[in-house]
Amino acid sequence: MKLVIAKNQGFCFGGKRAFRIAEKSLKKDPRPIQFLGDILHNNEVMNHFRKKGGKIVLNLGRVFGGTLIISAHGAPFKILEKARNKKIIARDTTCPFVKKNQGIIFDLAKKRYKVIIVGNKHHKEVKGLQSFAKNRALVVENIRQAKKLPKFKKLGVISQTTQSLENFNKISEILKKKAREIKIYNTICPSILVRQKELLEIIKKVDKVLVIGSHLSANTKRLVEISKKQGFPTIWINGPEELEKYKFEKKIRLGIVSGASTPDYLIKRIIGQLNRYD
Ligand code: SF4
Numbered sequence: 001m002k003l004v005i006a007k008n009q010g011f012c013f014g015g016k017r018a019f020r021i022a023e024k025s026l027k028k029d030p031r032p033i034q035f036l037g038d039i040l041h042n043n044e045v046m047n048h049f050r051k052k053g054g055k056i057v058l059n060l061g062r063v064f065g066g067t068l069i070i071s072a073h074g075a076p077f078k079i080l081e082k083a084r085n086k087k088i089i090a091r092d093t094t095c096p097f098v099k100k101n102q103g104i105i106f107d108l109a110k111k112r113y114k115v116i117i118v119g120n121k122h123h124k125e126v127k128g129l130q131s132f133a134k135n136r137a138l139v140v141e142n143i144r145q146a147k148k149l150p151k152f153k154k155l156g157v158i159s160q161t162t163q164s165l166e167n168f169n170k171i172s173e174i175l176k177k178k179a180r181e182i183k184i185y186n187t188i189c190p191s192i193l194v195r196q197k198e199l200l201e202i203i204k205k206v207d208k209v210l211v212i213g214s215h216l217s218a219n220t221k222r223l224v225e226i227s228k229k230q231g232f233p234t235i236w237i238n239g240p241e242e243l244e245k246y247k248f249e250k251k252i253r254l255g256i257v258s259g260a261s262t263p264d265y266l267i268k269r270i271i272g273q274l275n276r277y278d
Helices: 013-028 043-051 079-085 096-110 124-131 143-148 165-176 190-203 218-229 264-275
Strands: 002-005 033-036 055-057 067-070 089-092 114-118 137-140 152-159 179-185 208-212 234-237 253-258
Touching: 002 264, 013 033, 013 043, 013 067, 013 089, 013 096, 043 055, 067 079, 079 089, 096 114, 096 124, 096 152, 096 179, 114 124, 114 165, 124 137, 143 165, 152 165, 165 179, 190 208, 190 218, 190 253, 208 218, 208 264, 218 234, 253 264
Parallel strands: 002 253, 033 055, 033 067, 067 089, 114 137, 114 152, 152 179, 208 234, 208 253
Antiparallel strands: none
């Protein structure tokens, strides 16, 4: 078996940062340490935090003290203020790229632009972004939805950090015809773009692609979609246990890419398993 392993693997910058902040908090901060949902979309990572005493909470309703860890994907507007009012120590792991986008949306809404977020409306990052626009934001996932929108006076268009560039560009083109004035912000994360580009290069050199990352991870899903869209045989696994379901020919050339919330140690374990085919 020949493995072609992507250079851009493992946690992205925001993932590393969130992991570091959470680890430090678990060591030093007042208990209980409460995670506001999964701070990174990876079960292994969240189980690691649970083993160290972390608890997952879905909102602040039952949080009365201790420490609150905010996700790398961000959180709804004013969550930090609410935590402060309840005397909860907050550790904010919101990725600086996401934070910047929250600021852009806040400013656009203040200047009375209708804000269009190109992304998945169920994703935590998008829900958080939407809250920064008060009632002035709509989420658009695809071209069909973009075409259905009415005309606007002033439109601000921004992307979820894990969008595919192709989808964002196509939707932006449609929206240009729907507003008298439009501001377009391509806020796709550079770490995501670089992985998507590398995947397209790897596809040229291999017979099959193995994508490693949580089934909840938007950027991992995007890698799978991009690969499949090229009509390429693609396997998506969350971790080593799922690899056992698949059989590989000895002479196969296998490309390996991973989502931005997949820890290095998981990838190494999977590569170790694959090397046994030789
Ligand atoms: S993928 Fe990009 S935006 Fe998301 S956490 Fe990583 S660095 Fe930040």
